[in-house]
Amino acid sequence: MSVLTTPAGIATGAADALRRRPGADVAGSAFKWLLIGATVFATGFLAVLLAVMIVDGWEVLSGNLWHFLTHGFSQRSAAEAGVWQGILGSLQVALVTGLFAVPTGVATAIYLVEYAQGSRFARIVELNIRNLAGVPSIVYGLLGLAVFVQTIDGFTKGKTVIAGGMTLAAMVLPIVVITSVEALKAVPDSLREAAYGVGATKWEVLSRQVLPAALSTILTGTVLALARALGEAAPLILVGAATGFMSFGDANVFETFTGPYTALPVLIFNFARQPGADWGVNAAAASVIILVLVLAVNGLAIYLRNRFEKQW
Amino acid sequence: MRKTPLSSRRGTKLLAALLTAFALIAAACGSDDDSSDDGAASAPATTAAAAAPAATQAPADNMADDMSISGSIDVTGSSTVEPVTNLLAEAFSEQYPDVAFSVAGPGSGDGHKAAAAGEVPIWNSSRQIKDSEAEDINAAGIEFIELRVGIDGISVITAASNDSVDCLSFEDLYSLVGIESTGFDSWADANSLNAELGGSGPFADGALEIFAPGEESGTFDSFIEIALEDVWEHRVEEGHADENFAVRPDYNASANDNVIIDGIAGNQHSLGWVGFAFADENRDKVKLVEVDGGDGCVAPTPETIASAEFPIARFLYTYIDAAQASDPAIKAFVDFMLSDEGQIYVVDAGYVNLDPADLEQSRSNWANLTTGKTF
Numbered sequence: 190m191s192v193l194t195t196p197a198g199i200a201t202g203a204a205d206a207l208r209r210r211p212g213a214d215v216a217g218s219a220f221k222w223l224l225i226g227a228t229v230f231a232t233g234f235l236a237v238l239l240a241v242m243i244v245d246g247w248e249v250l251s252g253n254l255w256h257f258l259t260h261g262f263s264q265r266s267a268a269e270a271g272v273w274q275g276i277l278g279s280l281q282v283a284l285v286t287g288l289f290a291v292p293t294g295v296a297t298a299i300y301l302v303e304y305a306q307g308s309r310f311a312r313i314v315e316l317n318i319r320n321l322a323g324v325p326s327i328v329y330g331l332l333g334l335a336v337f338v339q340t341i342d343g344f345t346k347g348k349t350v351i352a353g354g355m356t357l358a359a360m361v362l363p364i365v366v367i368t369s370v371e372a373l374k375a376v377p378d379s380l381r382e383a384a385y386g387v388g389a390t391k392w393e394v395l396s397r398q399v400l401p402a403a404l405s406t407i408l409t410g411t412v413l414a415l416a417r418a419l420g421e422a423a424p425l426i427l428v429g430a431a432t433g434f435m436s437f438g439d440a441n442v443f444e445t446f447t448g449p450y451t452a453l454p455v456l457i458f459n460f461a462r463q464p465g466a467d468w469g470v471n472a473a474a475a476s477v478i479i480l481v482l483v484l485a486v487n488g489l490a491i492y493l494r495n496r497f498e499k500q501w
Numbered sequence: 502m503r504k505t506p507l508s509s510r511r512g513t514k515l516l517a518a519l520l521t522a523f524a525l526i527a528a529a530c531g532s533d534d535d536s537s538d539d540g541a542a543s544a545p546a547t548t549a550a551a552a553a554p555a556a557t558q559a560p561a562d563n564m565a566d567d568m569s570i571s572g573s574i575d576v577t578g579s580s581t582v583e584p585v586t587n588l589l590a591e592a593f594s595e596q597y598p599d600v601a602f603s604v605a606g607p608g609s610g611d612g613h614k615a616a617a618a619g620e621v622p623i624w625n626s627s628r629q630i631k632d633s634e635a636e637d638i639n640a641a642g643i644e645f646i647e648l649r650v651g652i653d654g655i656s657v658i659t660a661a662s663n664d665s666v667d668c669l670s671f672e673d674l675y676s677l678v679g680i681e682s683t684g685f686d687s688w689a690d691a692n693s694l695n696a697e698l699g700g701s702g703p704f705a706d707g708a709l710e711i712f713a714p715g716e717e718s719g720t721f722d723s724f725i726e727i728a729l730e731d732v733w734e735h736r737v738e739e740g741h742a743d744e745n746f747a748v749r750p751d752y753n754a755s756a757n758d759n760v761i762i763d764g765i766a767g768n769q770h771s772l773g774w775v776g777f778a779f780a781d782e783n784r785d786k787v788k789l790v791e792v793d794g795g796d797g798c799v800a801p802t803p804e805t806i807a808s809a810e811f812p813i814a815r816f817l818y819t820y821i822d823a824a825q826a827s828d829p830a831i832k833a834f835v836d837f838m839l840s841d842e843g844q845i846y847v848v849d850a851g852y853v854n855l856d857p858a859d860l861e862q863s864r865s866n867w868a869n870l871t872t873g874k875t876f
Contacts, residue, residue: 264587264850339618347620348575348603429577429620431603434587436594438601439571448573449603462580462757464782464851469759 239480246473257474262434262456267467272475274435275456278350279419279482281445282452285354286361286418291411293358294365298407301366302373303395315370322363329360330424338428346447348429353450356428357421361414368410372403405497412490416483422454430455453479571599572830575621578612579719580756581653581776582625582817588846593837600830608756609719610634612820617641622825623835626818627653627719627776628726635874644823644872648863649855650838651847654806655724655813656780658762658787660769665705668791668798671812672700675732677772678711680742683749685709688770698732701793707770712761714775715754723815724774728792762786774813777801778851806853816859816876817852823872839864 243250249257253268260271297318305311333356337345345352376399384394426432431451440448453475460472576586583606590602612624613634619641630638630647638645657674659666665688669677676682676695685691688704695702714720725733725747736742755761758779765771766786780789780801791798794812805811819838825831837843839860847854855863859876866875 262587263591264584265591338620426605426607429603429605431605433576433583433604433606434590434594434602435604436590436598436600436602438573439599440601448601449575462759463584464758464762464779 239477242473242476242480244473246470246475246477248467248470249474250477254474257471258478261436262451262459264434267460267463267465267471270460270468270471272453272456272478274451275453275475276478276482277445278430278450279452279454279479281350281450282354282357282425283415283419285351285446286357287411287415289355289358290362290365290414294362294411294414295369295407297362297366298369298373299395299400302370303391303399318363318366322367326360326421327423327427329356330427332356332359333424333428349448350446350450352428353425353430353452356424357418360421360424361418364414364417365411368414369403369407372406372410373399375406376402405494408493408497409490412486412493416486416490419483419486420454420479422452422458425452425455426458432459453482569599570597570829570833572828573601573603574623574830574834575603576623576625577605577607577615577621578625578820579609579627579817580606581609581627581719582606582650582819584778584850585651585817585847585852586625586819588849589834589838589843592842592846593834596837597830597833600834609722613638616643616645616820616822619643622822622828622831624820626820628722628815629818629876630820630874632874646821646823646826646866646870646872647875648819648821648835648839648866649816649859649876650819650863651817651844651850651852651855652806652814653817653852654777654801654811655720655727655774655815656777656801657728657772657774657790657792657813658765658780659773659790660766660771661784661786661788663707663769663771663788665707665770666772666790668701668793670701670793671728671732671795672698673702673704674728674792675736676700676702677704677709678713678749678752679729679733679736680746680749681736683751685749708768710764710768710771711749711752712764712768712771712773713752713754714758714761715756718756719815720774720776721748724813727813727815728774776851777806777853781851803848803853807856814853816855817847818876821867823870826867826870835867839867 257271258276259273260269261274262271263269301311301315305314333352337352337355338348342352345355380398380402381394384398389397431449432455435449435451437445437448457472457475457479460468460475574590576590583604586604590604594600594602606625609626609628612621612626613630614637615621616624617634617637617640630645635645657669673695676691676698677685677688681694682691686709687706688709689706690709692703695704713724729747733742733747737744752773753761753764755764758775761773761775762779762783763786765773766783780787789801791800792812793799796810796812799805799811801811801813806814819835821831821835826835844854844860854860862875865871
């Protein structure tokens with residue numbers, strides 16, 4: 190074989206490689222099987238969890254589902270208790286969370302990336318926000334109790350949907366900021382430069398080019414953050430979600446935001462601590478329902494990504 | 502890049518659609534049972550929390566007298582008492598649908614703390630309020646009315662399949678779960694301490710696994726106070742026991758009673774304690790051990806608990822902020838709680854009714870708005 194690789198030489202080399210293949214790349218195939226194993230373990234774990242919940246909750250899911258979805262909590266018997274207040278409360282809390290976390294988070298990200306890019310201040314803020322994303326949710330519950338429930342109770346009216354939503358907003362805010370920052374950073378600089386090049390102002394560049402381009406990723410991150418908020422029980426219990434019986438009284442739709450509330454994860458916690466096995470069935474069924482809800486929200490995220498995704 | 506303005510507008514539209522959908526779902530669910538106030542929706546949304554006097558916007562037509570009470574009632578405190586409040590609130594709501602309710606059960610201590618912070622008008626406790634807690638509440642300018650609402654027996658339990666133990670005395674319990682039993686892995690380990698205390702041992706041997714409520718629980722406090730304290734204090738005086746802790750730290754503590762029941766059921770020689778309601782519900786899994794408080798072995802039953810023959814029983818309390826006692830909704834609810842009908846729910850929740858003298862005392866406290874500790 191000559192030093193200069195001829196087409197024939199390449200062919201010979203390739204043939205050599207092919208001949209060497211069986212058993213030669215041990216590390217490579219071991220790695221591949223390790224990856225397959227990890228995948229099977231991860232998905233298998235999820236599948237078993239789902240299967241156990243569906244089997245445990247089957248009695249309610251198959252026979253009593255409509256009653257379960259349309260009735261509030263009842264202490265009288267597991268069969269009378271339902272989760273509609275929890276579904277409503279979770280959606281209300283998620284709405285308030287979204288209203289507070291999304292504008293604040295996206296605005297913070299725009300400032301950090303488009304205005305303060307690279308400055309020492311921006312780097313310090315970003316680092317702190319990344320650390321905040323790892324703070325346990327119960328800590329946000331304590332924050333919510335001290336600030337949203339007790340200090341600014343003139344605005345939140347105490348232990349209400351507003352206070353719960355703001356607590357979860359504080360919790361998911363770092364996630365919204367981080368995903369939005371990444372989304373904005375992923376928009377190529379050539380786009381900004383081209384826009385500036387044809388005389389666009391900073392406002393025009395941001396509102397017409399950069400934000401639309403980053404929209405799909407921002408939306409996806411936001412919806413995933415809301416999905417996380419939907420599954421939280423601990424902070425909500427701390428800031429006063431009802432674990433037991435609750436009713437809205439004569440409150441109208443708007444007043445329910447400043448009245449008592451509960452949420453699906455809080456109801457699951459409540460069902461799980463009641464005496465008797467039939468309450469366990471309710472807990473499992475409610476878990477399946479919250480899973481469906483979270484899957485729906487994640488599905489929405491995927492839809493949004495596909496709908497608005499841009500190819501460069 | 503021509504397309505971006507378009508897709509941006511699409512995005513805005515989609516977001517608006519999503520928010521509208523959310524609002525519609527909330528509206529559809531929220532208007533479930535208040536068909537009477539179509540007009541209220543167009544009025545500016547005021548707060549539900551500020552308990553409106555009954556007189557405002559009570560539609561004159563076809564409303565029964567008692568249905569005109571509105572307002573909101575927020576109850577927190579003991580998770581043991583919570584089921585009673587849940588049942589009461591549920592029955593009360595059927596009679597007074599305009600009253601908003603929120604019942605929670607984080608724990609007795611949390612209830613007293615919430616009261617001191619002025620957060621709740623009514624709070625439950627599975628033990629009597631401590632002097633320090635009463636001081637904190639009074640320091641916040643709040644006077645409370647104390648009511649006894651029922652009795653809960655604490656059951657000492659082991660696995661249903663455990664034939665080797667039927668009855669335990671307070672000395673036995675101390676030698677198995679008291680501070681001096683720290684490190685005992687088997688029942689036989691406790692025999693020498695048990696003999697020293699004059700207990701009923703020696704015990705048949707087996708791996709000793711203990712499942713019980715954690716420190717935040719009123720059940721934990723009450724068990725120490727009733728079953729362990731006398732023996733423990735005696736041992737402290739003699740210099741044998743730590744004066745700060747009555748219970749061994751090395752046991753399986755859980756705030757979830759079902760976890761305790763499952764732990765007890767899964768270990769043949771287990772030992773633990775839970776409220777009578779939980780043990781009674783799970784007689785197929787756990788065995789309710791008889792307890793000897795000095796007058797012979799007594800099994801926990803509603804009768805022996807009410808008559809105080811069963812030695813480990815505790816009173817359940819509800820406390821009310823005296824300043825809010827005149828609120829129409831709160832007054833009607835507490836009246837209902839202390840009524841003969843209301844007292845049925847104490848039994849429905851798995852507890853035991855007070856003897857008539859205690860119930861009378863609670864009723865007179867409420868009628869006369871007597872504040873402070875009265876029992």
